[in-house]
Amino acid sequence: MDLRNLKNISLLIAYVLAVYIVFPNNAYGMHIMEGFLPFNWAAFWWIAMLPFVIAGVHSIKKTVTLHPSLKMLLGMAGAFAFVLSAMKIPSVTGSCSHPTGVGLGTILFGPTAMTVLGMIVLIFQALLLAHGGITTLGANTFSMGIVGPLVSYGIYKGCQKLGAPLWLSVFLSATLGDLMTYITTSFQLGLAFPAASGGVMASALKFMGIFAFTQLPLAISEGILTVLVINILSAYSQKELGFLGVFTGKELPTRKQGVKA
Amino acid sequence: MKPMAKNGILIVIVAVLAFAPLFLVRNGEFAGADDRAEKAISTIDANYKPWFKPLWEPPSGEVESILFALQAALGSGFVFYYLGYAKGKHSASKKDQA
Numbered sequence: 001m002d003l004r005n006l007k008n009i010s011l012l013i014a015y016v017l018a019v020y021i022v023f024p025n026n027a028y029g030m031h032i033m034e035g036f037l038p039f040n041w042a043a044f045w046w047i048a049m050l051p052f053v054i055a056g057v058h059s060i061k062k063t064v065t066l067h068p069s070l071k072m073l074l075g076m077a078g079a080f081a082f083v084l085s086a087m088k089i090p091s092v093t094g095s096c097s098h099p100t101g102v103g104l105g106t107i108l109f110g111p112t113a114m115t116v117l118g119m120i121v122l123i124f125q126a127l128l129l130a131h132g133g134i135t136t137l138g139a140n141t142f143s144m145g146i147v148g149p150l151v152s153y154g155i156y157k158g159c160q161k162l163g164a165p166l167w168l169s170v171f172l173s174a175t176l177g178d179l180m181t182y183i184t185t186s187f188q189l190g191l192a193f194p195a196a197s198g199g200v201m202a203s204a205l206k207f208m209g210i211f212a213f214t215q216l217p218l219a220i221s222e223g224i225l226t227v228l229v230i231n232i233l234s235a236y237s238q239k240e241l242g243f244l245g246v247f248t249g250k251e252l253p254t255r256k257q258g259v260k261a
Numbered sequence: 262m263k264p265m266a267k268n269g270i271l272i273v274i275v276a277v278l279a280f281a282p283l284f285l286v287r288n289g290e291f292a293g294a295d296d297r298a299e300k301a302i303s304t305i306d307a308n309y310k311p312w313f314k315p316l317w318e319p320p321s322g323e324v325e326s327i328l329f330a331l332q333a334a335l336g337s338g339f340v341f342y343y344l345g346y347a348k349g350k351h352s353a354s355k356k357d358q359a
Binding site for chain 2: 033034035036038039072073075076079080081082083084085086087088089090091092093094095096124125126127128129130133134135189193194195196203206207210217218220221224225227228229231232233235236237238240
């Protein structure tokens with residue numbers, strides 16, 4: 001036990017040192033700012049976003065008509081994304097970024113439902129906080145509300161198929177979905193601003209190095225917080241989670257007191 | 262271990278992850294994206310000018326911080342309202358069964 005702890009601590013220190021060496025100065029990691037995507041790219045991401053928003057509205061309508069009692073839980077999933085995107089948390093790169101909080105809703109309601117909720121959060125931040133933007137809403141929704149949730153969903157379903165414990169599936173799903181959101185942002189910036197030498201990939205990798213390192217501890221935090229909420233829900237909202245098929249049939253009757261974490 | 266104790270441990274881990282960087286990175290500015298991203302983009306394409314300004318910007322850091330605090334408060338208010346509601350419903354239905 002002590003040996004394992006020691007190993008973990010030394011790994012953590014090695015990680016922090018590596019970050020120091022690679023990124024001695026401040027990095028950044030957040031949504032794309034207003035006006036910072038050329039018009040054509042901004043329009044492209046807006047159009048790319050629309051089918052997912054429509055699918056999301058349908059998916060939400062369907063869930064709510066089938067189970068009106070789930071409205072509260074849906075609101076809670078949206079509120080979770082709302083809180084987490086307001087938290088600008090310091091990271092080891094010496095700058096701040098914020099988690100997305102869409103993993104929880106994805107696990108509960110599926111990926112497209114979170115496209116809609118994520119977009120609402122982004123609109124609020126763009127209009128009232130000048131964080132992100134209306135012209136870049138398409139691109140930001142695409143990364144936070146489409147790619148992130150799709151990745152979360154795929155990982156969650158995959159882990160469940162492989163028979164991973166619920167807490168692990170939830171953790172990996174939320175953490176990697178969060179990371180992929182910012183990797184997508186890097187690609188979006190790379191596509192819009194290809195480097196003079198090396199083109200799109202060089203530029204995307206540059207943005208990605210910065211984003212991924214800043215985001216890593218935050219993504220882990222988001223994963224843990226999502227596990228925490230799922231723990232509480234699985235203790236008190238078993239019925240609702242049952243409607244949504246969050247548990248595989250096997251887990252529902254045996255786990256009464258929450259999930260192992 | 263009780264679920265609440267587990268959750269307590271999880272919260273401590275999150276708090277450490279969130280605040281440790283403040284002590285680990287002594288000379289960090291911990292600034293956000295906006296002006297820094299502008300610089301990063303201008304190193305790639307020096308001629309790029311943002312073509313659209315935010316419709317409204319919080320006039321000061323203080324105003325911005327209250328809006329962010331409001332966002333977090335509204336969100337967490339609803340999250341915990343729901344969790345309390347779920348817990349109450351759960352224990353009420355348990356009593357019915359007993």
